[in-house]
Amino acid sequence: MLIKPSRDGSNPPLSSEITPREVYEERRKFIARIAAGAAVGSALWEMANREAFAQTPAGQKLAAKANPALSTTEPRTAFKDATNYNNFYEFGLDKGDPADNAHTLKTRPWTVSIEGEIKKPMRLDIDSLTKLAPLEERVYRLRCVEGWSMVIPWVGYSLSNLIRQVEPNGNARYVEFTTLADSKQMPGLRSGVLDWPYVEGLRLDEAMHPLTLLTVGMYGQVLPNQNGAPVRVVVPWKYGFKSAKSIVRIRFMRDQPKTAWNVSAPSEYGFYSNVNPRVDHPRWSQASERRIGEDGFFKKKRETLMFNGYPEVASLYAGMDLKKYF
Ligand code: MTE
DSSP, X not given: OOOOOOTTSSSOOOGGGSOOHHHHHHHHHHHHHHHHHHHHHHHHHHHHHHHHHHTSOTTOBOOOEEOGGGOOOSOOOOHHHHTTXXXXXXXXXXXXXXXXXXXXXXXXXXXXXXXXXXXXXXXXXXXXXXXXXXXXXXXXXEEOTTSEEEXXXXXXXXXXXXXXXXXXXXXXXXXXXXXXXXXXXXXXXXXXXXXXXXXXEEEHHHHHSTTOEEEEEETTEEOOGGGTSSOEEEOTTBOGGGSOOSEEEEEEESSOOOOHHHHHOTTTSOSXXXXXXXXXXXXXXXXXXXXXXXXXXXOOOEEOOGGGGOGGGGGGGTTOOTTTOO
């Protein structure tokens, strides 16, 4: 027990309470030995952890062949911006939350189940999925429904490669993407902002379009967790929320899937959600956008382009009233 002498000296320590020099010197050596032991222990702990992290190769280089035919030549958004200004509500609502919180996402082992109206249902682990087709680098614009955009070099392959492997049957008209919802890894699930899991969907012909990218990396490396590791889709002509992150199931369906944003606010987020400067969001204009990294008081906003500047997809919607099917 430690007895503190009072400040005025009225309660001086007894001589028997004063530790003899040789004893406290020995005690100091002992404490130093324990501290050294603890350092070894923590080094071992760190090594073990590094091993655990080694199974999660976020940041590892990912070889991919550039595909200039499907890439924009606009200046790329800085990696720092693309990885620190994110929407991934499973990790929080603020733009910096995913970068701060997504380290808890365990991306290995990871299996994607492919099911529904197909002849060959399968469960693919993330490494087999990554190797299913040659990886390409495609620099796409990504336009968020909130009115900002980025230009990102994604790594992946056309989702059509996977779709052809699983052979959709005659009933398959839509593809649904269900993403991970695990409250142990995803603190944002506590918020009731969406009806979890985050679900998105495409019509089968949209999913088959060569631009629709099954994405496993960006900037020449494995996807950072906050950008949807280990696998997401990127659909560049649609508002960013259609590009579902951290996918665990791809299901082929006869009927249009119920998608998370459409269920939560059907008048604001249609199933199609093609980037369309002529159809405003009920609460704001969609005519222009702010390019992340180009901020500044005098910087003019960019004009938003129809289909986000991918006119080659227009034929998918021939004859459709895009005000009705927004
Ligand atoms: N996927 C999941 N699972 N959860 C999300 O909250 N947000 C979407 C989309 N995919 C989201 C998601 C939205 S609104 C956008 S704009 C893009 O991811 C953002 O992708 P990025 O952070 O990689 O730029």
